[in-house]
Amino acid sequence: MFTSIATVSLSGVLEDKLGAIARAGFDGVEIFENDLITSPNAPEVIGRMIRDHGLVCTVYQPFRDFEGMPDAIRQRTFDRAERKFDTMQALGTDLVLVCSSVSAAASGDRERIVADLQELGERATARGLRIGYEALAWGRHVNDHRDAWDIVRAVAHPAVGLILDSFHSLVRDVPTMSISGIDPAKIFLVQLADAPRLDMDLLSWSRHFRNLPGQGDLPVVDYFAALERIGYRGPMSLEIFNDRFRTGSTNQIAIDGYRSLRWLEDAAARRNGEARLPPPVQPTAVEFIEFAADEEEGGALAEMLEALGFRLAGRHRHKSVQWWKQGEINIVINSETEGFAHSHNIVHGASVCAIGLSVGDPEEALERAAALRMGRFQQAVSPGDMEIPSLRSVGGTLLYLVPQGREAAIWEAEFVPVAPPEPFADAGLKRIDHIAYSMAYEEFLSWQLFFVSLMASRKTPQLEIADPQGLVESQAIESEDRKVRFTLNGSSSQRTLSARFLRGYVGAGVQHIAFETDDIFATAARLRERGLLQLDIPQNYYEDREAQFGLDADLLSRLEEGGILYDRDADGEYFQLYSRAFAKTFFFEVVQRRSYEGYGASNAPVRLAAQARFKDETVF
Numbered sequence: 380m381f382t383s384i385a386t387v388s389l390s391g392v393l394e395d396k397l398g399a400i401a402r403a404g405f406d407g408v409e410i411f412e413n414d415l416i417t418s419p420n421a422p423e424v425i426g427r428m429i430r431d432h433g434l435v436c437t438v439y440q441p442f443r444d445f446e447g448m449p450d451a452i453r454q455r456t457f458d459r460a461e462r463k464f465d466t467m468q469a470l471g472t473d474l475v476l477v478c479s480s481v482s483a484a485a486s487g488d489r490e491r492i493v494a495d496l497q498e499l500g501e502r503a504t505a506r507g508l509r510i511g512y513e514a515l516a517w518g519r520h521v522n523d524h525r526d527a528w529d530i531v532r533a534v535a536h537p538a539v540g541l542i543l544d545s546f547h548s549l550v551r552d553v554p555t556m557s558i559s560g561i562d563p564a565k566i567f568l569v570q571l572a573d574a575p576r577l578d579m580d581l582l583s584w585s586r587h588f589r590n591l592p593g594q595g596d597l598p599v600v601d602y603f604a605a606l607e608r609i610g611y612r613g614p615m616s617l618e619i620f621n622d623r624f625r626t627g628s629t630n631q632i633a634i635d636g637y638r639s640l641r642w643l644e645d646a647a648a649r650r651n652g653e654a655r656l657p658p659p660v661q662p663t664a665v666e667f668i669e670f671a672a673d674e675e676e677g678g679a680l681a682e683m684l685e686a687l688g689f690r691l692a693g694r695h696r697h698k699s700v701q702w703w704k705q706g707e708i709n710i711v712i713n714s715e716t717e718g719f720a721h722s723h724n725i726v727h728g729a730s731v732c733a734i735g736l737s738v739g740d741p742e743e744a745l746e747r748a749a750a751l752r753m754g755r756f757q758q759a760v761s762p763g764d765m766e767i768p769s770l771r772s773v774g775g776t777l778l779y780l781v782p783q784g785r786e787a788a789i790w791e792a793e794f795v796p797v798a799p800p801e802p803f804a805d806a807g808l809k810r811i812d813h814i815a816y817s818m819a820y821e822e823f824l825s826w827q828l829f830f831v832s833l834m835a836s837r838k839t840p841q842l843e844i845a846d847p848q849g850l851v852e853s854q855a856i857e858s859e860d861r862k863v864r865f866t867l868n869g870s871s872s873q874r875t876l877s878a879r880f881l882r883g884y885v886g887a888g889v890q891h892i893a894f895e896t897d898d899i900f901a902t903a904a905r906l907r908e909r910g911l912l913q914l915d916i917p918q919n920y921y922e923d924r925e926a927q928f929g930l931d932a933d934l935l936s937r938l939e940e941g942g943i944l945y946d947r948d949a950d951g952e953y954f955q956l957y958s959r960a961f962a963k964t965f966f967f968e969v970v971q972r973r974s975y976e977g978y979g980a981s982n983a984p985v986r987l988a989a990q991a992r993f994k995d996e997t998v999f
């Protein structure tokens with residue numbers, strides 16, 4: 380695959396964008412006119428820079444409002460084209476993108492459009508250049524790639540071909556099947572973009588909300604797979620207009636772009652019964668969660684875990700590391716004074732520094748991650764300790780890839796078991812239900828793509844959740860069997876709980892962990908006995924729930940007594956309760972699901988408001 384990206388997709392100035400695009404591993408770059416005209420460098424100099432970076436200039440774009448112009452303007456339009464050709468030759472590209480006209484003056488007369496493109500083709504040929512014709516979704520007369528293809532066929536000029544853009548086709552629901560009728564040799568360029576499903580005018584949707592393949596809701600995999608099937612082997616170029624990308628990190632978005640293309644190519648190949656990368660990782664469980672905490676914080680955290688019904692299951696053979704256990708849940712508290720956890724603790728304070736996922740083949744997972752340009756983490760391993768491979772994940776936390784089936788052996792090799800106290804009764808927590816990350820709004824799509832491209836997963840629709848001090852964008856990424864669930868929360872306001880977390884914590888990280896119980900009422904009673912400080916839920920909430928769901932008096936009083944939140948959908952019921960926050964940075968949740976697969980979004984504002992009331996108070 381020849382990978383390319385349009386300069387408009389990235390933040391920064393043109394010269395910086397070129398460097399980031401080259402470093403990310405792209406083969407080519409589309410020069411967007413605006414980036415060129417705002418540069419102090421002449422087109423020849425930019426052309427040289429592109430080549431010095433080892434890149435190819437894929438296309439110069441756009442050339443607007445060309446075809447079907449009235450006679451009075453027609454000559455002027457061809458003069459403009461000749462000037463574009465000069466710039467293209469200086470840049471060192473042979474292809475210009477002509478997008479279908481939006482001008483009120485343009486005629487929809489097919490013969491005229493065809494004649495205009497034929498003449499442009501002649502003029503281009505004289506200079507050794509080519510014309511790519513693209514149907515804009517909001518084009519005045521041509522707004523469907525099937526029309527653009529009919530026109531290109533009618534033009535029948537070797538220098539005039541078609542440019543396809545997934546956004547323009549997919550937002551208009553142009554059937555992807557129609558690609559099968561296109562001659563691949565006549566497709567000069569394919570532009571790729573995804574987007575969230577929004578109900579808005581096409582131009583604003585395109586200019587502000589496009590995103591990278593995998594980040595949105597459009598069927599881009601089907602689209603790419605159809606291009607593969609007809610044998611298109613030309614450039615695959617990202618063209619993303621997104622306000623968030625314009626404020627994001629140039630380098631990160633370039634890497635994300637490269638990652639999304641590699642992911643897309645593989646996902647499309649798999650749809651066609653082939654593969655381009657090792658298979659998507661299928662995690663079977665969250666095997667452990669590791670906290671970095673100094674001795675004092677570690678003691679307080681251990682107390683909180685005890686209140687949650689955990690027991691100390693083991694001590695590391697030679698490190699200051701504890702293993703806490705309940706049901707299938709393993710929590711590690713790492714209080715070492717050197718190594719990764721210690722560095723993490725210095726920056727973030729007591730917090731989750733790593734998550735261990737059980738996976739079938741860690742080596743294969745590492746190969747996929749490397750192909751997707753994910754960072755591997757390695758540190759010295761003490762003799763006798765197992766080396767578990769890990770990737771750098773959200774906010775610098777680690778994602779360990781634990782070989783499935785070897786979990787027990789690893790605990791045994793590294794920890795001296797501690798017998799449970801007699802008598803001991805836990806709180807009925809069985810397994811980890813979900814892990815919730817908080818991050819800045821600008822990073823949200825990056826980490827979403829990280830998980831989506833690494834794992835065989837599905838993502839829930841993005842939700843906006845009301846915090847008392849701003850909106851939080853929230854989306855879950857779930858493994859196919861839902862044994863592993865992550866929720867990502869991005870805050871655009873500086874004052875939401877998520878944003879305060881980011882400031883207090885210094886960056887993105889795990890904000891809460893939800894444990895699953897099979898009996899929330901029994902668990903709530905045990906947690907009360909054990910002295911867990913819970914988040915208080917206001918009486919008004921219960922009255923609202925009663926009104927909304929017609930709950931019976933007995934259930935309602937049990938919910939109230941346990942400080943339990945309730946949700947219901949067409950499929951089932953959800954129960955949730957929350958601990959108070961630890962060191963103002965993270966907290967725990969307990970959930971019970973009865974055939975319910977959501978996350979209680981309607982309860983989130985109540986939780987956030989309740990937490991806002993405690994924001995100046997430290998519990999542990």
Ligand code: MG
Nearest residue numbers: 513544570618
């Ligand atoms: Mg386009």
Ligand code: MG
Nearest residue numbers: 815893968978
């Ligand atoms: Mg939750």
